[in-house]
Structures are given as structure tokens and as C-alpha cells.
Amino acid sequence: MEIWESVVRMVSALGVVLALILGLLAVARSAVGRRFLPVHGAPLVRILGSGPLGGRKQVMVVAVAGEVLILGTTATDMVPLGKITDPAAVTRLLADVGPMPSAVPQGVTQSGELEEARRATK
Secondary structure (H helix, E strand, O other): OHHHHHHHHHHHHHHHHHHHHHHHHHHHHHHHHHHHOOHHHOOOEEEEEEEEEEOOEEEEEEEEOOEEEEEEEOOOOEEEEEEEOOHHHHHHHHHHHOOOOOOOOOOOOOOHHHHHHHHHHO
8 A cells, every 4th residue: 555655646746846847848938939039020130141251250231120230240249340321222231131021029119211211122
């Protein structure tokens, strides 16, 4: 009789531990998903182009929250090199990459340049 009681205790303890692990996994997946997935499916950062400068060094042109930035990147660092402010150049860069998604993330203020770029690509 004592053997069956210990087996039942062991199996129930294992079940509790597995339930706790699965519960923590579910919470972690939902927290990580909210952190790394874009809001409403619209990307906040778009890479418009990049070019290598040497081993593990490159220059990137990215669109972030309505601005077009030029970044220098290495394996461990990212340095802002400049910003493209000419509306015609912004429109041309955004048109070359393709149409922008229709959904806009909440909390992102769009500048007039981004609106002009969107109208130009439609």
C-alpha cells in the first residue's frame, strides 16, 4: 500500500511541476510576442538598402517612424551618420522599396514627408 501512495505522490508532484513549467512558458511566449512583434502587423523599421564597407561593416539606409536615416553598422555598434530630409529623395527611396503597409502602428507620429511618400507610391 505504501508503494502506491508514494507513486501517486510522485506522479502528482510531477504533474504540478510540469503544469508550472507550461504556465511559465505560456506567459513568457505572450510577453516576448508582444515585445518583438510589430503592432497591427505594420513594421516600424524598414531597411531601404545597405552596402558593405569591409569585413562586418556596412552602411544602411533605414526608414524609422517617418524619417529616413543613414546608419553605419559593425558587429557590435550602430552609429547614426545622417538623415535624408529632402522630400523628393525620401519619396524616391520609399517608392524603390515598394508600397508601404496600410496599417500604421499606434503611437507613431507620421511626418508630412512620409504622407507624401505614401501618396506618391499609390
